[in-house]
Amino acid sequence: MARYVFGADVGGTTAKIGLLTETGEMLDFWEIPTRTEDHGKMILADVSDSIRAKMKERNIEDTEVIGAGIGVPGAVNADGLCYQAVNLGWENYNVVNEFHSKLKLPVKAGNDANVAALGEAWKGGGKGYKNMLLVTLGTGVGGGIINEGKILTGSFGSGGEIGHIHLVDDEEDACGCGNNGCFEQYASATGAMRLAKRMLASSNEDSVLRNGEFECKDVFDAAKKGDALAVKIAEQYGYYLGKGIAITATVVNPEIIVLGGGVSKAGEMLFDLLMPSFKKYVFSGCSNAKFTLAKLGNDAGVYGAAKLLIP
Amino acid sequence: MARYVFGADVGGTTAKIGLLTETGEMLDFWEIPTRTEDHGKMILADVSDSIRAKMKERNIEDTEVIGAGIGVPGAVNADGLCYQAVNLGWENYNVVNEFHSKLKLPVKAGNDANVAALGEAWKGGGKGYKNMLLVTLGTGVGGGIINEGKILTGSFGSGGEIGHIHLVDDEEDACGCGNNGCFEQYASATGAMRLAKRMLASSNEDSVLRNGEFECKDVFDAAKKGDALAVKIAEQYGYYLGKGIAITATVVNPEIIVLGGGVSKAGEMLFDLLMPSFKKYVFSGCSNAKFTLAKLGNDAGVYGAAKLLIP
Numbered sequence: 001m002a003r004y005v006f007g008a009d010v011g012g013t014t015a016k017i018g019l020l021t022e023t024g025e026m027l028d029f030w031e032i033p034t035r036t037e038d039h040g041k042m043i044l045a046d047v048s049d050s051i052r053a054k055m056k057e058r059n060i061e062d063t064e065v066i067g068a069g070i071g072v073p074g075a076v077n078a079d080g081l082c083y084q085a086v087n088l089g090w091e092n093y094n095v096v097n098e099f100h101s102k103l104k105l106p107v108k109a110g111n112d113a114n115v116a117a118l119g120e121a122w123k124g125g126g127k128g129y130k131n132m133l134l135v136t137l138g139t140g141v142g143g144g145i146i147n148e149g150k151i152l153t154g155s156f157g158s159g160g161e162i163g164h165i166h167l168v169d170d171e172e173d174a175c176g177c178g179n180n181g182c183f184e185q186y187a188s189a190t191g192a193m194r195l196a197k198r199m200l201a202s203s204n205e206d207s208v209l210r211n212g213e214f215e216c217k218d219v220f221d222a223a224k225k226g227d228a229l230a231v232k233i234a235e236q237y238g239y240y241l242g243k244g245i246a247i248t249a250t251v252v253n254p255e256i257i258v259l260g261g262g263v264s265k266a267g268e269m270l271f272d273l274l275m276p277s278f279k280k281y282v283f284s285g286c287s288n289a290k291f292t293l294a295k296l297g298n299d300a301g302v303y304g305a306a307k308l309l310i311p
Numbered sequence: 312m313a314r315y316v317f318g319a320d321v322g323g324t325t326a327k328i329g330l331l332t333e334t335g336e337m338l339d340f341w342e343i344p345t346r347t348e349d350h351g352k353m354i355l356a357d358v359s360d361s362i363r364a365k366m367k368e369r370n371i372e373d374t375e376v377i378g379a380g381i382g383v384p385g386a387v388n389a390d391g392l393c394y395q396a397v398n399l400g401w402e403n404y405n406v407v408n409e410f411h412s413k414l415k416l417p418v419k420a421g422n423d424a425n426v427a428a429l430g431e432a433w434k435g436g437g438k439g440y441k442n443m444l445l446v447t448l449g450t451g452v453g454g455g456i457i458n459e460g461k462i463l464t465g466s467f468g469s470g471g472e473i474g475h476i477h478l479v480d481d482e483e484d485a486c487g488c489g490n491n492g493c494f495e496q497y498a499s500a501t502g503a504m505r506l507a508k509r510m511l512a513s514s515n516e517d518s519v520l521r522n523g524e525f526e527c528k529d530v531f532d533a534a535k536k537g538d539a540l541a542v543k544i545a546e547q548y549g550y551y552l553g554k555g556i557a558i559t560a561t562v563v564n565p566e567i568i569v570l571g572g573g574v575s576k577a578g579e580m581l582f583d584l585l586m587p588s589f590k591k592y593v594f595s596g597c598s599n600a601k602f603t604l605a606k607l608g609n610d611a612g613v614y615g616a617a618k619l620l621i622p
Binding site for chain 2: 155165
């Protein structure tokens with residue numbers, strides 16, 4: 001008998017949903033809108049209805065389904081309690097209980113960044129490794145720690161919040177979290193842009209980046225083409241990235257470190273950029289971690305959500 | 312039928328061994344010398360013989376014993392491979408295989424600091440908590456992370472090596488690990504002494520610490536009695552302690568943080584000293600961790616080694 005599992009990755013605008021086999025083959029993938037009105041109280045019912053509709057469409061019986069996992073944009077503890085998901089309107093909302101009451105199948109839930117890490121460990125860049133660190137370099141820096149094949153959730157669902165480890169003492173700008181000098185203030189796409197603008201302002205050196213507006217991607221593209229100032233910005237970015245990863249790796253000793261998110265599209269040059277400071281700051285016993293790029297892109301969360309149900 | 316478990320904590324001079332019930336009652340406790348000659352090849356045979364002698368003495372049958380756990384002063388991976396234990400003479404030595412071939416009972420092994428953390432989580436300061444961080448403030452800073460009741464071992468047995476997270480950029484002295492600016496260079500007893508000597512040298516302020524030789528304990532004692540310079544040293548120590556713990560807690564989100572080791576004898580004043588920087592640097596989602604003192608002292612490793620065998 002075939003055995004199926006569903007994974008859902010709920011964002012503030014849409015929820016991505018996948019139907020997978022228990023070995024992780026994606027059979028179907030679709031999206032539904034996320035209805036955030038009334039404190040998001042329809043969201044889990046909508047996901048549940050959509051899964052039920054898919055089961056009907058494909059003549060899948062309850063007994064053939066292992067269950068459904070869900071990743072949400074907020075901290076979720078081991079009991080499924082989501083403390084807050086601002087983009088969904090949830091506060092102190094037990095995702096597991098609510099989702100199960102709707103779907104009537106086994107369910108599990110986790111934080112979206114952590115669930116994406118689980119997806120990358122299952123079918124992506126960390127496939128075959130039991131101890132993995134995912135570093136997602138997007139608007140912020142997200143993270144997920146996979147320890148012996150499972151998400152390190154932490155007590156209050158904030159395990160792996162590595163974007164907010166303290167990295168720099170004299171930072172005057174505040175991070176979104178309220179602290180100053182967080183890792184993500186330097187290693188996110190936003191951080192890279194901040195570094196770029198600071199360096200452009202503090203020098204008169206010629207650069208293609210002075211030719212009007214630019215984006216984070218342009219900095220790395222210019223560096224690849226040898227633009228001297230862009231190279232310096234990229235090196236500075238790499239310094240912070242390597243340092244933050246070194247500190248995290250010293251705490252949890254991953255076998256492989258996977259870089260994902262928008263900035264990771266800069267590709268393997270990131271490894272060269274981060275390696276000097278990674279090697280300088282990491283504890284020797286943790287220094288032989290491998291580095292690779294994420295492979296699943298925006299689908300990682302759906303894979304990981306499904307994997308929550310699979311031992 | 313009674314069910315017994317043995318725990319052994321092997322140091323460079325002696326091995327502490329305990330006979331416990333499966334619920335963690337210590338029935339017997341003794342020590343044997345650690346014979347480090349010939350690359351320490353007799354150590355596990357000695358521990359094994361000692362356990363067998365105790366079983367004979369107490370008429371304990373093999374079927375009544377769950378097994379024996381062992382903590383060793385070196386990194387041990389999930390398969391029981393000890394990469395190096397300098398104080399024992401071991402290198403690339405599979406502790407689990409060797410110990411089992413001698414004892415002929417189920418065995419498990421771990422790094423001594425991690426195993427001590429498991430002991431504190433089972434029967435000490437972290438009792439009742441599934442997610443705990445032990446910070447051992449001794450000659451160095453050791454650590455152990457308990458995640459969902461189990462040791463976070465990491466890929467190469469270096470999980471929880473928090474003494475070597477990078478904390479300070481401009482440190483000129485090298486840490487024992489070869490890096491500069493490691494957490495333990497400030498938060499260990501040695502680190503506290505370094506801070507004290509630096510502050511004494513950089514000021515002319517009167518202090519009881521100027522009356523001849525002093526130890527780490529004297530700094531905290533003097534601070535308790537209101538010696539102004541000692542208070543400043545203690546506050547500086549607390550700053551670094553709180554900062555290092557904040558970074559670690561942001562990565563793994565523990566519910567309780569247990570302080571052990573020699574410096575922790577300074578007691579609850581440490582919490583007041585570290586709290587300002589802990590609160591300043593920790594991610595908000597991890598800020599409500601509790602703090603407490605370790606309770607098992609030097610016996611933590613024996614309890615934890617026994618607990619390795621108990622699910």
